[in-house]
Amino acid sequence: MDKMTTILQPDDATFPGVGGPAKSRSTRRVRGLSDRTIAWLFVAPTIALLLAINIFPLVWMIRLSFTSLNLSMSYLPLRFVGLDNFSDILNDEDVWIRLQTTAQFVIWSVALQVVIGFGLALLINRQFRGHSFWTTIILLPMMLSPAVVGNFWTLLLQPQIGPFNYVISLFTGVPPSSFSMTGQVSLAPWTIVLVDTWMWAPYVMLICLAGLRSIPDYIYEAAEVDRASPWRQFWSITLPMTVPFLMLAVLFRAIENFKMFDMVNLLTSGGPGSTTELVSITLKRAAFEKWRTGYSSALAIILFVTVFGAANIYVKALNKVKQR
Amino acid sequence: MTAAVAKSALAKSTAHSIVEASPRAKAVASSLVILYAVISILPLLWIGATAFKSQSDAIAYPPKVIFEPTLEGFVNLFTVRTRQTPDFIAKLPPPETWYDKLVRQHDMVIAGPSKVVPRFVNSLIIGFGSTFLAVFLGTLAAYAFSRFRIPLADDLLFFILSTRMMPPVAVAIPIYLMYRQLNLTDTRLGMILLYTAVNVSLAVWLLKGFIDEIPREYEEAALVDGYTRLQALRKVVLPQAVTGIAATAIFCLIFSWNEYAFAVLLTSGEAQTMPPFIPFIIGEGGQDWPAVAAATTLFVVPIVLFTVLLRKHLLRGITFGAVRK
Numbered sequence: 001m002d003k004m005t006t007i008l009q010p011d012d013a014t015f016p017g018v019g020g021p022a023k024s025r026s027t028r029r030v031r032g033l034s035d036r037t038i039a040w041l042f043v044a045p046t047i048a049l050l051l052a053i054n055i056f057p058l059v060w061m062i063r064l065s066f067t068s069l070n071l072s073m074s075y076l077p078l079r080f081v082g083l084d085n086f087s088d089i090l091n092d093e094d095v096w097i098r099l100q101t102t103a104q105f106v107i108w109s110v111a112l113q114v115v116i117g118f119g120l121a122l123l124i125n126r127q128f129r130g131h132s133f134w135t136t137i138i139l140l141p142m143m144l145s146p147a148v149v150g151n152f153w154t155l156l157l158q159p160q161i162g163p164f165n166y167v168i169s170l171f172t173g174v175p176p177s178s179f180s181m182t183g184q185v186s187l188a189p190w191t192i193v194l195v196d197t198w199m200w201a202p203y204v205m206l207i208c209l210a211g212l213r214s215i216p217d218y219i220y221e222a223a224e225v226d227r228a229s230p231w232r233q234f235w236s237i238t239l240p241m242t243v244p245f246l247m248l249a250v251l252f253r254a255i256e257n258f259k260m261f262d263m264v265n266l267l268t269s270g271g272p273g274s275t276t277e278l279v280s281i282t283l284k285r286a287a288f289e290k291w292r293t294g295y296s297s298a299l300a301i302i303l304f305v306t307v308f309g310a311a312n313i314y315v316k317a318l319n320k321v322k323q324r
Numbered sequence: 325m326t327a328a329v330a331k332s333a334l335a336k337s338t339a340h341s342i343v344e345a346s347p348r349a350k351a352v353a354s355s356l357v358i359l360y361a362v363i364s365i366l367p368l369l370w371i372g373a374t375a376f377k378s379q380s381d382a383i384a385y386p387p388k389v390i391f392e393p394t395l396e397g398f399v400n401l402f403t404v405r406t407r408q409t410p411d412f413i414a415k416l417p418p419p420e421t422w423y424d425k426l427v428r429q430h431d432m433v434i435a436g437p438s439k440v441v442p443r444f445v446n447s448l449i450i451g452f453g454s455t456f457l458a459v460f461l462g463t464l465a466a467y468a469f470s471r472f473r474i475p476l477a478d479d480l481l482f483f484i485l486s487t488r489m490m491p492p493v494a495v496a497i498p499i500y501l502m503y504r505q506l507n508l509t510d511t512r513l514g515m516i517l518l519y520t521a522v523n524v525s526l527a528v529w530l531l532k533g534f535i536d537e538i539p540r541e542y543e544e545a546a547l548v549d550g551y552t553r554l555q556a557l558r559k560v561v562l563p564q565a566v567t568g569i570a571a572t573a574i575f576c577l578i579f580s581w582n583e584y585a586f587a588v589l590l591t592s593g594e595a596q597t598m599p600p601f602i603p604f605i606i607g608e609g610g611q612d613w614p615a616v617a618a619a620t621t622l623f624v625v626p627i628v629l630f631t632v633l634l635r636k637h638l639l640r641g642i643t644f645g646a647v648r649k
């Protein structure tokens with residue numbers, strides 16, 4: 001009998017919030033908490049944590065972005081300056097240069113990762129002997145801590161003691177101490193692209209591989225029957241069917257690299273001069289070295305808005321891939 | 325029986341003949357992939373080798389590929405040493421341990437343990453603490469999102485995910501101010517809470533995917549048998565989701581283990597983890613590369629093991645469950 005009521009009235013809240021299942025079963029044969037109560041009890045802690053750690057500070061930061069707060073001079077009274085911080089940032093040529101540096105870093109690193117990642121995925125998809133073992137080896141760099149990666153690449157790239165320059169000189173004949181990958185204005189921007197690509201090309205590869213494996217064999221079989229050349233098969237089957245996956249990878253990487261801080265901070269710390277100063281590094285300097293909290297809050301909000309714009313596109317693409 | 329075998333063999337052979345690559349194409353692919361794998365693993369091998377070099381071998385020019393292995397780097401990593409005159413060292417009683425002996429060869433004596441063990445312990449406590457919390461909260465929320473109709477579920481899920489989109493340096497600014505007020509700056513609790521908040525978004529998305537895959541019929545059968553929702557969750561759903569929960573936990577652990585930006589901005593001593601610590605292992609005259617490499621090696625080994633363990637679920641983890649293969 002009470003089984004029937006369980007099925008018929010699942011939403012009947014008898015003990016909202018209290019009483020474990022065992023207790024309620026022993027006292028009265030009741031169904032325990034209602035589904036609705038459980039749903040809210042289960043979701044609430046996560047939402048509460050995110051409100052406390054993410055949203056409340058965000059709202060606070062929005063307020064601070066309208067002030068001239070400087071933590072190194074926090075004895076000064078909090079002064080509201082309206083939109084001054086925002087107009088300062090948007091009229092600051094340096095900030096635009098940093099954004100350009102960041103954009104160039106994002107574009108080049110993501111482009112290289114797509115080419116290498118997709119290429120590797122095509123090769124691995126041929127399922128040669130031992131492909132699984134070598135795939136795991138290739139995946140290792142992306143699992144490492146970006147900070148540790150940035151740090152140990154500084155050793156590898158040291159002009160004299162590092163092996164990188166030495167290997168380059170073996171192939172080109174250029175003396176190994178004649179150039180510095182991290183210290184030279186002309187090379188440093190490419191160095192961060194290189195190390196980022198080393199680290200993240202496997203990421204693009206892994207997603208592309210999933211895309212390639214999602215293509216059913218019978219499509220190729222049909223193409224084969226129609227005598228489509230391998231080249232034609234690639235352009236009209238392989239590529240179009242992998243594009244959604246590729247897009248997903250690109251968006252993920254673009255967002256991550258737009259936020260890039262750790263690896264570059266340890267590899268070049270923005271130098272030489274400010275040739276590799278990505279916008280996150282600028283933000284860190286404004287907030288945690290110059291202690292210009294008001295100004296850096298405004299800059300942070302500008303970055304938020306930019307990333308959120310990208311995030312929206314990303315979620316749409318994500319849903320598109322999910323529907324497949 | 326034989327017919328079935330023959331049929332499956334036939335199906336296999338036709339698939340091979342048309343879709344599978346020719347032996348030559350395979351050979352080309354395999355050599356290119358192996359070449360890339362070897363080149364991309366070389367930097368890691370170099371660091372692993374540097375961990376076993378002596379200071380002079382580590383900074384030798386040209387770089388040394390063949391060297392005499394030593395544990396100096398590891399000894400330097402775990403100890404603080406002071407330089408003494410040879411006379412002073414000669415007067416000391418004979419070294420008691422192999423590492424005392426190793427250090428004295430360089431006219432040094434061990435003055436005490438370095439900070440690496442407390443940093444390592446911090447990494448473990450903060451890593452496991454935040455992982456446990458994130459997976460616990462994430463499992464509950466994911467179950468609710470998967471099984472119940474929650475108003476605005478899609479918006480809430482997007483909200484949960486979007487908290488991950490913010491640049492860490494930007495998030496750190498208000499967190500820094502808030503933690504100063506709450507006395508949470510440079511505390512393990514503060515870092516655990518922060519990492520939990522970051523990880524819970526991944527946990528909810530991943531676990532929702534895993535729980536979605538468990539047929540509802542199992543629970544419904546349990547409910548018909550008189551189980552309450554909570555009992556059904558504990559006795560039917562959780563056992564089925566164990567692999568997914570474990571994979572999610574490893575992903576959370578890796579994030580906390582590797583995280584640098586928050587750690588460097590919000591901790592300075594007490595709660596500092598390994599990533600901000602490793603680059604500042606200094607010897608006489610700059611970075612002590614063998615010690616840095618030794619720390620990096622010890623730090624990276626668990627990640628390598630986890631990568632192998634996670635291989636099957638890696639794709640899901642890095643795409644927030646969007647691609648499941």
